[in-house]
Amino acid sequence: xxxxxxxxxxxxxxxxxxxxxxxxxxxxxxxxxxxxxxxxxxxxxxxxxxxxxxxxxxxxxxxxxxxxxxxxxxxxxxxxxxxxxxxxxxxxxxxxxxxxxxxxxxxxxxxxxxxxxxxxxxxxxxxxxxxxxxxxxxxxxxxxxxxxxxxxxxxxxxxxxxxxxxxxxxxxxxxxxxxxxxxxxxxxxxxxxxxxxxxxxxxxxxxxxxxxxxxxxxxxxxxxxxxxxx
Amino acid sequence: xxxxxxxxxxxxxxxxxxxxxxxxxxxxxxxxxxxxxxxxxxxxxxxxxxxxxxxxxxxxxxxxxxxxxxxxxxxxxxxxxxxxxxxxxxxxxxxxxxxxxxxxxxxxxxxxxxxxxxxxxxxxxxxxxxxxxxxxxxxxxxxxxxxxxxxxxxxxxxxxxxxxxxxxxxxxxxxxxxxxxxxxxxxxxxxxxxxxxxxxxxxxxxxxxxxxxxxxxxxxxxxxxxxxxxxxxxxxxxxxxxxxxxxxxxxxxxxxxxxxxxxxxxxxxxxxxxxxxxxxxxxxxxxxxxxxxxxxxxxxxxxxxxxxxxxxxxxxxxxxxxxxxxxxxxxxxxxxxxxxxxxxxxxxxxxxxxxxxxxxxxx
Numbered sequence: 001x002x003x004x005x006x007x008x009x010x011x012x013x014x015x016x017x018x019x020x021x022x023x024x025x026x027x028x029x030x031x032x033x034x035x036x037x038x039x040x041x042x043x044x045x046x047x048x049x050x051x052x053x054x055x056x057x058x059x060x061x062x063x064x065x066x067x068x069x070x071x072x073x074x075x076x077x078x079x080x081x082x083x084x085x086x087x088x089x090x091x092x093x094x095x096x097x098x099x100x101x102x103x104x105x106x107x108x109x110x111x112x113x114x115x116x117x118x119x120x121x122x123x124x125x126x127x128x129x130x131x132x133x134x135x136x137x138x139x140x141x142x143x144x145x146x147x148x149x150x151x152x153x154x155x156x157x158x159x160x161x162x163x164x165x166x167x168x169x170x171x172x173x174x175x176x177x178x179x180x181x182x183x184x185x186x187x188x189x190x191x192x193x194x195x196x197x198x199x200x201x202x203x204x205x206x207x208x209x210x211x212x213x214x215x216x217x218x219x220x221x222x223x224x225x226x227x228x229x230x
Numbered sequence: 231x232x233x234x235x236x237x238x239x240x241x242x243x244x245x246x247x248x249x250x251x252x253x254x255x256x257x258x259x260x261x262x263x264x265x266x267x268x269x270x271x272x273x274x275x276x277x278x279x280x281x282x283x284x285x286x287x288x289x290x291x292x293x294x295x296x297x298x299x300x301x302x303x304x305x306x307x308x309x310x311x312x313x314x315x316x317x318x319x320x321x322x323x324x325x326x327x328x329x330x331x332x333x334x335x336x337x338x339x340x341x342x343x344x345x346x347x348x349x350x351x352x353x354x355x356x357x358x359x360x361x362x363x364x365x366x367x368x369x370x371x372x373x374x375x376x377x378x379x380x381x382x383x384x385x386x387x388x389x390x391x392x393x394x395x396x397x398x399x400x401x402x403x404x405x406x407x408x409x410x411x412x413x414x415x416x417x418x419x420x421x422x423x424x425x426x427x428x429x430x431x432x433x434x435x436x437x438x439x440x441x442x443x444x445x446x447x448x449x450x451x452x453x454x455x456x457x458x459x460x461x462x463x464x465x466x467x468x469x470x471x472x473x474x475x476x477x478x479x480x481x482x483x484x485x486x487x488x489x490x491x492x493x494x495x496x497x498x499x500x501x502x503x504x505x506x507x508x509x510x511x512x513x514x515x516x517x518x519x520x521x522x523x524x525x526x527x528x529x530x531x532x533x534x535x536x537x538x539x540x541x542x543x544x545x546x547x548x549x550x551x552x553x554x555x556x557x558x559x560x561x562x563x564x565x566x567x568x569x570x571x572x573x574x575x576x577x578x579x580x581x582x583x584x585x586x587x588x589x590x591x592x593x
Contacts, residue, residue, distance in 0.1 A: 088424035095556025186559030
């Protein structure tokens with residue numbers, strides 16, 4: 001499993017505030033075409049992001065859009081104040097969410113998505129994407145498709161590693177993060193760090209699209225588990 | 231578009247844009263001949279029913295009647311069509327900008343006359359700011375971006391004692407476009423600054439170790455200020471190009487550390503150009519209606535687009551950055567098309583930069 005299991009769900013608060021905690025567990029299973037080093041298996045890092053979705057609520061007159069909902073994403077790092085990196089990630093997340101949320105059904109409203117990084121052990125952006133999608137799902141917003149985040153690391157010897165740890169990310173010569181849509185496995189968002197050749201990018205994309213199936217199955221299981229309890 | 235269909239023997243169907251009318255001459259099985267004219271418009275329906283009973287079965291008379299009626303209809307159309315056609319094209323650009331654009335895109339071109347894969351005229355002016363260590367002004371159509379590089383000395387960071395710093399900053403002042411208000415940098419400016427920092431890091435165009443003067447003691451800091459003077463879309467392409475041109479123009483003085491005093495001595499007479507290892511070039515695309523990709527969007531096109539993609543390539547054809555911040559989903563094949571176009575663009579830009587640098591180097 002790309003992600004071992006879902007952490008605790010908190011009970012929905014009044015006015016539809018839903019909190020979703022997504023936990024990412026490292027697993028040697030997802031290392032494709034690479035020998036799993038024995039010390040990696042022992043490592044159990046957790047990347048945790050808490051997502052809170054508020055809305056559709058009344059928007060400030062300065063922010064409201066006449067024909068659709070105004071989506072706002074706030075990403076708070078674990079330490080320090082949000083800087084330029086967080087702003088650029090917020091823009092990526094916001095435009096990804098805007099592509100799937102059917103905002104035209106809720107004009108002149110505001111939807112706020114707040115993401116708090118609890119711990120970072122690698123693949124942070126894809127964890128934020130997954131948390132954002134699950135929050136949208138849990139809040140019951142009308143969506144055109146689901147999306148999931150997958151991070152691929154290209155190691156110096158050319159092998160592709162999915163869902164890398166922080167150490168693997170540092171050693172990799174390129175890290176590519178994709179958001180894959182559920183409807184037809186198309187690329188919703190792509191961002192790269194480091195340089196790679198075109199063929200390598202296509203291979204990473206193909207690997208990410210295959211891994212997306214696993215994540216969507218995980219979404220399905222989590223939602224089923226949640227609604228079978230209560 | 232006027233379409234005239236004559237189906238079977240006795241009906242004429244005419245369509246002008248969304249206006250259509252039928253003139254049907256029907257021969258009833260019985261002894262009656264009905265002539266039925268119906269004129270339909272999008273806004274109102276006007277039905278004129280003309281019945282004429284002709285007990286004569288002479289087919290020649292029937293044909294004559296049909297053509298006469300069709301003739302009347304055409305006359306009417308000619309009069310009203312002219313008015314409607316002019317009103318159809320008048321309301322489009324401001325009232326329905328997307329429809330207006332779609333009409334051009336259907337013919338595989340854009341309102342400013344460009345093809346879908348054509349860039350605007352790119353001009354570059356290097357070394358215009360004499361107070362900066364390096365500068366460049368880039369115009370991509372109407373989009374004007376200026377980059378100024380200032381070099382200062384600083385102590386390197388403790389954990390990377392042999393590395394200098396490169397600090398890019400993109401500013402979108404309120405003078406460049408109406409949408410930008412004065413005050414702290416907005417999201418677009420901050421995202422653009424992060425993008426430029428990522429491009430410098432990913433492409434390794436300047437290796438930070440080259441900026442170090444004395445390990446752990448002294449290193450260069452390059453402050454790259456990219457200011458947009460006129461925003462007409464495609465900011466990222468112009469910024470990357472301006473940065474590359476400005477860095478090629480930078481000449482740093484030789485700095486030595488006096489061993490006895492421990493102070494740095496700057497020799498302003500002897501200047502060396504920066505070592506630029508890679509030349510990244512950005513190409514931006516706008517996605518329309520989930521399928522069409524157009525290159526180098528203007529501000530109007532960016533507003534109408536459903537997504538954007540920016541590809542940064544270097545001279546070896548390697549990808550330095552694939553930046554697709556959300557928007558319409560794309561298949562891997564479409565991304566591949568973008569990358570191919572980006573590689574072609576890189577060659578054009580590299581030629582331009584080399585020409586300009588050669589023209590300013592003193593012989």
